[in-house]
Amino acid sequence: MVTSITSFGRSGLYDWLVQRITALVLGCYTVFLVVFFLSNPGLNFQDWTSLHAQLPVRIFSLMALFSLGAHCWIGLWSVSTDYIKPFGYRFLFQVVVGAAMFIYIVWGIQLLWGF
Amino acid sequence: MLNVSIYRYHPEQDEKPHMQDFQVDTSGKDLMVLDVLFSIKEQDSSVVFRRSCREGVCGSDGMNINGKNGLACITPLSSCVKKNKLVLRPLPGLPVVRDLVVDMGQFYKQYEKVKPYLLNDTPAPAIERLQTPQERAKLDGLYECILCACCSTACPSFWWNPDKFIGPAGLLQSYRFLADSRDTATQERLAELDDPFSVFRCHGIMNCVNVCPKGLNPTRAIGHIRNMLLDRAT
Ligand code: SF4
Ligand code: SF4
Ligand code: FES
Numbered sequence: 001m002v003t004s005i006t007s008f009g010r011s012g013l014y015d016w017l018v019q020r021i022t023a024l025v026l027g028c029y030t031v032f033l034v035v036f037f038l039s040n041p042g043l044n045f046q047d048w049t050s051l052h053a054q055l056p057v058r059i060f061s062l063m064a065l066f067s068l069g070a071h072c073w074i075g076l077w078s079v080s081t082d083y084i085k086p087f088g089y090r091f092l093f094q095v096v097v098g099a100a101m102f103i104y105i106v107w108g109i110q111l112l113w114g115f
Numbered sequence: 116m117l118n119v120s121i122y123r124y125h126p127e128q129d130e131k132p133h134m135q136d137f138q139v140d141t142s143g144k145d146l147m148v149l150d151v152l153f154s155i156k157e158q159d160s161s162v163v164f165r166r167s168c169r170e171g172v173c174g175s176d177g178m179n180i181n182g183k184n185g186l187a188c189i190t191p192l193s194s195c196v197k198k199n200k201l202v203l204r205p206l207p208g209l210p211v212v213r214d215l216v217v218d219m220g221q222f223y224k225q226y227e228k229v230k231p232y233l234l235n236d237t238p239a240p241a242i243e244r245l246q247t248p249q250e251r252a253k254l255d256g257l258y259e260c261i262l263c264a265c266c267s268t269a270c271p272s273f274w275w276n277p278d279k280f281i282g283p284a285g286l287l288q289s290y291r292f293l294a295d296s297r298d299t300a301t302q303e304r305l306a307e308l309d310d311p312f313s314v315f316r317c318h319g320i321m322n323c324v325n326v327c328p329k330g331l332n333p334t335r336a337i338g339h340i341r342n343m344l345l346d347r348a349t
Binding site for chain 2: 001002003004007010011012013014015016017078081082083
């Protein structure tokens with residue numbers, strides 16, 4: 001058993017499963033957006049805001065946002081432990097990525113519910 | 116004449132490794148790479164490599180042959196030589212002791228971690244622990260491993276974290292005991308593996324499967340371990 005306290009869920013299995021599920025959510029969300037763009041060629045701000053005013057879309061967007069945060073954290077944490085060997089730089093990188101993900105999520109919530 | 120280029124390094128004397136070129140007369144025969152090394156040894160006795168069984172059983176002569184890990188003794192020139200050139204290097208990712216000889220310490224440490232022996236807390240029967248032919252069949256493709264390290268040293272995940280990721284060879288053996296009907300420590304074994312490194316550093320690149328000289332499939336074994344962990348935790 002290798003201990004690590006900076007990984008997403010401590011358990012390797014948990015991280016692995018979260019990575020798979022979040023990938024699925026992000027994939028579905030991408031398909032959803034692409035389909036939306038394709039079926040609305042002359043898209044204007046009005047259409048865009050009315051799409052995001054609907055609760056199910058907001059829930060879906062929020063889910064995608066959380067998924068993005070978790071997915072990036074797990075992926076980049078893994079990259080950092082592969083390639084950044086000096087502890088100080090590795091930890092710094094993890095802090096920056098963690099902070100960025102947190103900021104994105106809060107900012108995203110603000111965007112979704114703020115208007 | 117076959118052109119052979121060999122990695123030379125004597126850590127106590129050389130500042131850095133270099134490649135040394137040799138010419139070997141194969142008399143047009145499809146020799147094994149190990150035979151070529153023997154004739155090079157006659158030209159220059161300071162060239163160092165490991166070998167023992169010379170028939171793919173002991174796992175001593177794992178090395179990087181024209182860019183691909185394999186056992187020198189069972190790799191015919193016809194399967195690896197291109198443009199009449201043979202390049203031999205030590206297994207990648209492990210410290211070099213001398214020339215083609217690497218320090219396998221890290222590799223064995225990972226092997227030790229998986230407790231590669233039968234654990235059974237029930238009283239020993241008078242003669243032996245029996246298995247059905249079906250139970251025995253589950254060990255096929257697992258027990259044949261000769262620990263040559265060709266797979267683990269071809270695995271990028273093992274290169275970056277040789278102290279934390281068990282690597283394909285160790286994990287194949289781990290599954291060999293997880294799958295054994297006579298072993299009673301399955302839960303304890305699984306509990307030891309559920310961290311972000313031991314098993315989950317495997318990204319399914321399948322370099323290990325690609326190089327195993329015994330034709331084994333560590334990636335599949337790792338998939339089975341993952342499924343056992345999932346089954347246990349969901
Ligand atoms: S799995 Fe194959 S390549 Fe890996 S150590 Fe065993 S025999 Fe060698
Ligand atoms: S499949 Fe896994 S163990 Fe095999 S080489 Fe790839 S990362 Fe390594
Ligand atoms: S010398 Fe034994 S495996 Fe090659």
